[in-house]
Amino acid sequence: MTHVCGCRLVDIDDAVQGAVVPLALLYPADGVETIEHFGPYTLDVARDAPPAAGAYPLVVISHGNSGTPWAYREMAKHLVLAGFVVALPAHTGNTRHDNSLAGTAANLANRPRHITLAIDAALADPLLRGHIAGDGVAVIGHSIGGYTALAVAGGQPWSGPRESKDGQPVPVPVRADPRVRALVLLNPATFWFIAGSLQAVHVPILMRTGEKDDITPAEHAKKIISGVADAALVEHREIAGAGHFAFMSKFPPEMTRPNFKPSQDPPGFDRADIQPELFADVTAFLRRTLSAKRSS
Numbered sequence: 001m002t003h004v005c006g007c008r009l010v011d012i013d014d015a016v017q018g019a020v021v022p023l024a025l026l027y028p029a030d031g032v033e034t035i036e037h038f039g040p041y042t043l044d045v046a047r048d049a050p051p052a053a054g055a056y057p058l059v060v061i062s063h064g065n066s067g068t069p070w071a072y073r074e075m076a077k078h079l080v081l082a083g084f085v086v087a088l089p090a091h092t093g094n095t096r097h098d099n100s101l102a103g104t105a106a107n108l109a110n111r112p113r114h115i116t117l118a119i120d121a122a123l124a125d126p127l128l129r130g131h132i133a134g135d136g137v138a139v140i141g142h143s144i145g146g147y148t149a150l151a152v153a154g155g156q157p158w159s160g161p162r163e164s165k166d167g168q169p170v171p172v173p174v175r176a177d178p179r180v181r182a183l184v185l186l187n188p189a190t191f192w193f194i195a196g197s198l199q200a201v202h203v204p205i206l207m208r209t210g211e212k213d214d215i216t217p218a219e220h221a222k223k224i225i226s227g228v229a230d231a232a233l234v235e236h237r238e239i240a241g242a243g244h245f246a247f248m249s250k251f252p253p254e255m256t257r258p259n260f261k262p263s264q265d266p267p268g269f270d271r272a273d274i275q276p277e278l279f280a281d282v283t284a285f286l287r288r289t290l291s292a293k294r295s296s
Contacts, residue, residue, distance in 0.1 A: 003028040003052040005080045007036065007045035008127060012117045017092065017110050023118055024069060024088040026080045027128055028052040039096075040252050041070040043077060051131040057290040058137045060087045060118050062111065062145030064248075066099045071262070072142070074249040078279040084286065085132050089118040094144070105159040108172045108192060112152040115139060116177045136181030138286050142247055143216060146188020150224070153180045154200035157192035169194070176200065182289035184282055186247040187213050190220045198227035205234045206285040208278060210242030212266045235285070239278075241269040247278065 006029025012021040024038070031049030035042050059079055063069045069076075069088030076086040091111050093101030101107040119137055123129055141149035151157050154176040161167040172192065185207040205228065209221045218238070225231050239246065243266045250256070250272055251263040258264060265271050 003081065004031055004033045004049065005029065005043075005045045005077050006031065006049040006051060007043075007047050008125065010121060010125065012089070012114075012121050014092070014110070014114065014117060016113060017106075019092045021092050021114050021117060022090045023121055025085065025122055025125060025128060026076050026088065027085040027131065028054070028056055028080055028083060038070045038073075039068065040255060041068070041073055042252075043070070043073045045077075048127070051128055055131055055133040056083055056085045057133045057135065057286065058085045058087060058119065058122055059286060060089065060115050060137060060139045062089070062115060062139060062141040062148040063091065063095075064143035064145055065094060065102060066096055067094075068096050071248045072140075074275065075140070075247075075279055075282065079283065079286070082283045085122060085128060087118045087122045089114050091148075103162055105163040105170065105172060108147075108151075108157055108159060108163065109174060111144070111148040112174045115148060115152045115180075116175070119177065119179055133290070136290055137177075137179045138182040138184065138290055139180055140184040140186070140282070141188060142186040143244065144189045146185040146216075147190065147192060149183045149185060150188070150190070150193065150198060150201060152177050153183055153203050155193055156197045156200070158194055158197065160191060182286065184285065185224065187216050187244050188220055188224065189216045190223045193223060193227065195227075198224065199229055201227075202229035202233065204285070204289045206282065207234055207236040208247065208281075209236070209238050210244060210246050211238050211240050212242060212269075213244040215244040239274055241266055242271070242274065243269065246271045246274065
């Protein structure tokens with residue numbers, strides 16, 4: 001049976017931050033899709049439609065600095081149609097609407113906790129709780145979302161001079177979530193991990209980086225490969241010609257302009273060209289690591 005992309009919008013109460021974290025849950029559904037607007041972004045979804053029969057692995061996507069989860073909407077929908085439930089938290093304090101905590105130690109602590117809260121909310125959702133498989137969760141993270149994924153998978157970050165009041169490094173209070181069984185890292189930022197910080201990360205990792213990434217260049221990937229418990233856990237490929245934002249969906253025409261860097265690709269490169277293969281690679285990796293099975 002062919003399923004569609006269902007969508008539920010919920011709010012998470014983060015008692016530690018004292019803030020609401022908006023969460024979108026996309027899932028295989030039975031129903032009719034219509035065009036929905038999420039700020040300036042659109043996606044064909046079936047709002048609050050009944051879930052399709054079956055239990056589906058859960059994937060959480062962590063967006064980049066000053067970003068939005070809807071910047072990864074096409075990847076999210078591809079995964080839903082491939083048989084996954086996808087949770088899209090907006091990291092309050094580090095979003096396009098509210099970036100007040102960017103560059104703070106609080107943001108470094110909040111982001112991984114948001115992932116755990118998103119997992120909790122998805123598993124407790126009255127519509128979806130019977131349709132999420134119990135054999136582990138994957139986290140996809142782009143840029144500082146990659147930091148977030150590593151931290152919730154066991155990495156121990158340290159705040160840097162900019163985030164600490166006295167300029168001295170301080171361990172960031174984060175808690176690993178044992179439910180996280182796989183990571184997909186897209187141009188991940190690792191500024192906050194020092195020698196030995198990633199030794200407790202022992203989950204499979206699919207990593208894709210851009211040859212022309214000038215924000216998180218090649219050293220970041222090398223730090224992950226050399227720092228995790230076993231380098232063999234990491235499947236890494238560098239994408240020729242790709243910049244830092246190549247793994248995001250294309251922006252609407254009104255947002256695509258030279259002075260909005262996330263909408264721009266390096267000369268001669270078009271992110272739309274590499275995304276079908278990227279989506280296929282991510283889907284295959286998640287199926288291997290989470291034993292994803294589509295219901296028939």
